[in-house]
Amino acid sequence: xxxxxxxxxxxxxxxxxxxxxxxxxxxxxxxxxxxxxxxxxxxxxxxxxxxxxxxxxxxxxxxxxxxxxxxxxxxxxxxxxxxxxxxxxxxxxxxxxxxxxxxxxxxxxxxxxxxxxxxxxxxxxxxxxxxxxxxxxxxxxxxxxxxxxxxxxxxxxxxxxxxxxxxxxxxxxxxxxxxxxxxxxxxxxxxxxxxxxxxxxxxxxxxxxxxxxxxxxxxxxxxxxxxxxxxxxxxxxxxxxxxxxxxxxxxxxxxxxxxxxxxxxxxxxxxxxxxxxxxxxxxxxxxxxxxxxxxxxxxxxxxxxxxxxxxxxxxxxxxxxxxxxxxxxxxxxxxxxxxxxxxxxxxxxxxxxxxxxxxxxxxxxxxxxxxxxxxxxxxxxxxxxxxxxxxxxxxxxxxxxxxxxxxxxxxxxxxxxxxxxxxxxxxxxxxxxxxxxxxxxxxxxxxxxxxxx
Amino acid sequence: xxxxxxxxxxxxxxxxxxxxxxxxxxxxxxxxxxxxxxxxxxxxxxxxxxxxxxxxxxxxxxxxxxxxxxxxxxxxxxxxxxxxxxxxxxxxxxxxxxxxxxxxxxxxxxxxxxxxxxxxxxxxxxxxxxxxxxxxxxxxxxxxxxxxxxxxxxxxxxxxxxxxxxxxxxxxxxxxxxxxxxxxxxxxxxxxxxxxxxxxxxxxxxxxxxxxxxxxxxxxxxxxxxxxxxxxxxxxxxxxxxxxxxxxxxxxxxxxxxxxxxxxxxxxxxxxxxxxxxxxxxxxxxxxxxxxxxxxxxxxxxxxxxxxxxxxxxxxxxxxxxxxxxxxxxxxxxxxxxxxxxxxxxxxxxxxxxxx
Numbered sequence: 001x002x003x004x005x006x007x008x009x010x011x012x013x014x015x016x017x018x019x020x021x022x023x024x025x026x027x028x029x030x031x032x033x034x035x036x037x038x039x040x041x042x043x044x045x046x047x048x049x050x051x052x053x054x055x056x057x058x059x060x061x062x063x064x065x066x067x068x069x070x071x072x073x074x075x076x077x078x079x080x081x082x083x084x085x086x087x088x089x090x091x092x093x094x095x096x097x098x099x100x101x102x103x104x105x106x107x108x109x110x111x112x113x114x115x116x117x118x119x120x121x122x123x124x125x126x127x128x129x130x131x132x133x134x135x136x137x138x139x140x141x142x143x144x145x146x147x148x149x150x151x152x153x154x155x156x157x158x159x160x161x162x163x164x165x166x167x168x169x170x171x172x173x174x175x176x177x178x179x180x181x182x183x184x185x186x187x188x189x190x191x192x193x194x195x196x197x198x199x200x201x202x203x204x205x206x207x208x209x210x211x212x213x214x215x216x217x218x219x220x221x222x223x224x225x226x227x228x229x230x231x232x233x234x235x236x237x238x239x240x241x242x243x244x245x246x247x248x249x250x251x252x253x254x255x256x257x258x259x260x261x262x263x264x265x266x267x268x269x270x271x272x273x274x275x276x277x278x279x280x281x282x283x284x285x286x287x288x289x290x291x292x293x294x295x296x297x298x299x300x301x302x303x304x305x306x307x308x309x310x311x312x313x314x315x316x317x318x319x320x321x322x323x324x325x326x327x328x329x330x331x332x333x334x335x336x337x338x339x340x341x342x343x344x345x346x347x348x349x350x351x352x353x354x355x356x357x358x359x360x361x362x363x364x365x366x367x368x369x370x371x372x373x374x375x376x377x378x379x380x381x382x383x384x385x386x387x388x389x390x391x392x393x394x395x396x397x398x399x400x401x402x403x404x405x406x407x408x409x410x411x412x413x414x415x416x417x418x419x420x421x422x423x424x425x426x427x428x429x430x431x432x433x434x435x436x437x438x439x440x441x442x443x444x445x446x447x448x449x450x451x452x453x
Numbered sequence: 454x455x456x457x458x459x460x461x462x463x464x465x466x467x468x469x470x471x472x473x474x475x476x477x478x479x480x481x482x483x484x485x486x487x488x489x490x491x492x493x494x495x496x497x498x499x500x501x502x503x504x505x506x507x508x509x510x511x512x513x514x515x516x517x518x519x520x521x522x523x524x525x526x527x528x529x530x531x532x533x534x535x536x537x538x539x540x541x542x543x544x545x546x547x548x549x550x551x552x553x554x555x556x557x558x559x560x561x562x563x564x565x566x567x568x569x570x571x572x573x574x575x576x577x578x579x580x581x582x583x584x585x586x587x588x589x590x591x592x593x594x595x596x597x598x599x600x601x602x603x604x605x606x607x608x609x610x611x612x613x614x615x616x617x618x619x620x621x622x623x624x625x626x627x628x629x630x631x632x633x634x635x636x637x638x639x640x641x642x643x644x645x646x647x648x649x650x651x652x653x654x655x656x657x658x659x660x661x662x663x664x665x666x667x668x669x670x671x672x673x674x675x676x677x678x679x680x681x682x683x684x685x686x687x688x689x690x691x692x693x694x695x696x697x698x699x700x701x702x703x704x705x706x707x708x709x710x711x712x713x714x715x716x717x718x719x720x721x722x723x724x725x726x727x728x729x730x731x732x733x734x735x736x737x738x739x740x741x742x743x744x745x746x747x748x749x750x751x752x753x754x755x756x757x758x759x760x761x762x763x764x765x766x767x768x769x770x771x772x773x774x775x776x777x778x779x780x781x782x783x784x785x786x787x788x789x790x791x792x793x794x795x796x797x798x799x800x801x802x803x804x805x806x807x808x809x
Binding site for chain 1: 479554557558561600602604605606608624627628629632633
């Protein structure tokens with residue numbers, strides 16, 4: 001079913017695209033209208049059955065809402081895919097926050113991490129020429145008009161420098177600042193209304209604050225360049241880690257020009273084997289590299305999904321996209337290690353201490369809640385014992401338990417780290433192995449980290 | 454003499470009059486009278502004694518490591534004390550914390566895949582330590598090292614010793630980084646391809662753990678001397694006592710490992726094809742020598758270099774850095790592994806002790 005607002009939005013969007021990204025008052029109103037319509041539909045779909053249950057004397061908590069959540073998630077995805085911009089980003093954030101949202105939203109909205117439709121080349125050319133101060137043809141010998149990747153805030157084109165070197169050019173969408181601003185304002189407004197309407201609202205405004213903070217960072221390409229260079233320096237002595245070098249003179253706040261590096265997608269097992277790369281070695285190396293970043297250096301590329309990691313023979317690991325990189329508090333890695341370790345040894349007193357030291361807080365002050373969370377997470381492992389791997393199932397269970405228990409404070413650093421470990425576990429499983437974080441850092445090296453599944 | 458024990462028996466502790474509490478952490482073991490009694494030793498120690506006695510009666514030797522192979526701890530007690538006197542605590546804090554983490558990793562021994570031990574040897578293994586590896590010995594070892602449920606283990610006890618001795622020092626932010634640096638080692642080469650991989654891995658793992666446990670004796674002496682020194686450590690008595698408790702607990706590990714490996718030496722391994730037979734002494738002695746070369750020769754040399762750099766980097770931050778660095782080096786007694794790269798290493802074969 002298509003509403004009038006959606007039809008108008010579609011027309012305006014096409015007009016905006018044709019006009020090369022000009023973003024006016026009407027477009028803002030249309031975007032806000034469609035976002036509002038989606039938010040109202042979602043809200044009513046959740047609330048109406050509950051109101052009805054109360055009216056007829058049923059227990060609203062006993063109702064299975066999974067179908068409703070799934071329909072809502074599909075509608076949000078549809079709206080986000082149509083309007084793009086910040087909405088895609090919001091979906092991506094929801095897709096990582098199993099601690100807050102039901103699984104239907106997390107699974108459906110994480111689909112936005114897949115390839116998105118690109119922007120017309122003319123918009124991209126305009127940004128490159130404005131920021132680098134010369135016609136694109138005088139800066140690059142070749143510049144492919146079809147991008148190699150398109151995401152919510154930017155897209156990447158392959159190009160060639162006058163001296164023949166191949167580069168990848170990441171270009172921010174020209175109107176993304178306006179879109180982000182409009183969508184943030186609308187979303188904030190919707191959240192405020194929701195919090196007034198709902199007697200027990202989910203804490204969405206803090207999530208929005210968090211998103212706003214991260215967007216500011218992700219939109220700042222100069223910062224992304226600094227992140228990439230910091231991680232490049234971190235692995236300067238490790239031949240097996242390849243972080244593409246940035247051409248600073250051809251980069252700006254909206255453009256990053258970096259060395260073009262070839263590689264096999266990390267989850268393409270067949271291609272890896274054809275290239276003589278043993279999947280086990282890929283898993284071991286990947287774990288060792290992320291352990292070094294997260295647990296040892298306390299600064300990491302926080303988005304290790306398969307689209308951001310490529311493998312060269314050796315194996316050598318090409319890591320790209322440093323928009324989401326995170327500095328962890330001092331000794332946070334030690335805290336994560338202590339938590340995993342206490343779970344491995346069933347040491348309950350140590351589990352409580354580790355949760356507390358990582359920054360978790362309970363609403364009631366009752367620390368046995370932490371044990372309940374840890375027990376559920378351990379119970380979701382394949383053999384009912386935590387051996388050092390954060391599987392997706394265990395992470396899901398952990399966040400379900402957090403959502404269902406009186407935890408008021410979950411450190412965002414913990415969410416990002418556990419998501420990263422869970423993504424690595426997903427990659428390992430695709431390659432037919434396990435991603436054992438503890439084994440990877442155990443004395444004796446990373447050899448035992450990737451046991452076959 | 455009784456040679457068969459249940460898993461529960463090997464995991465049973467004495468009835469303690471007083472538990473061991475380190476800081477605010479309940480630890481394993483406890484006190485009876487005025488003495489500390491190690492955890493899970495009510496039956497485990499008598500059992501190990503009985504298996505060793507059987508070896509003695511059968512005229513079979515107990516495997517050991519020549520003391521001259523054991524590398525001294527670096528930095529030495531004198532060097533470490535000097536660093537603390539100069540206010541340079543980070544290297545010592547880091548070192549003690551890494552020891553605690555490595556001890557904790559001892560829990561991974563419970564994940565060691567065990568073959569069917571009755572089918573691994575031509576001879577019967579009934580009434581031996583070998584037959585009890587999966588029946589409580591390995592699990593007791595894992596629990597001793599990392600703690601279990603409400604009780605802390607050696608990991609928490611080392612942390613307590615550090616906090617008592619060094620007055621709960623601030624932990625340097627690079628502990629895991631230092632621990633993980635230079636740790637990647639090449640995959641172990643198969644020495645006996647005719648044996649099932651799980652069998653060779655078991656022997657290699659147990660010999661490696663045994664060597665590490667014996668080498669750790671020197672670490673205990675170092676830590677007791679340093680943390681027990683009233684000139685540099687506040688709660689020196691309590692700190693040194695905590696290290697002594699760990700040292701006492703570890704004796705059970707060394708003894709069950711020596712016993713099981715000695716029993717293996719006296720038997721014949723069955724090959725992967727079911728018909729090939731390999732003498733136990735050939736397998737154990739070779740894997741012992743390979744492990745020994747890495748653990749007491751190559752690794753200490755590399756670790757020493759890395760630690761030396763780390764300590765000098767910490768000294769550099771201080772005023773009078775060159776004076777401190779010179780004095781630190783003067784206190785280094787140095788150490789060279791007594792055998793050349795190509796020389797064959799000796800194993801020490803002792804007579805098992807008389808029954809206790």
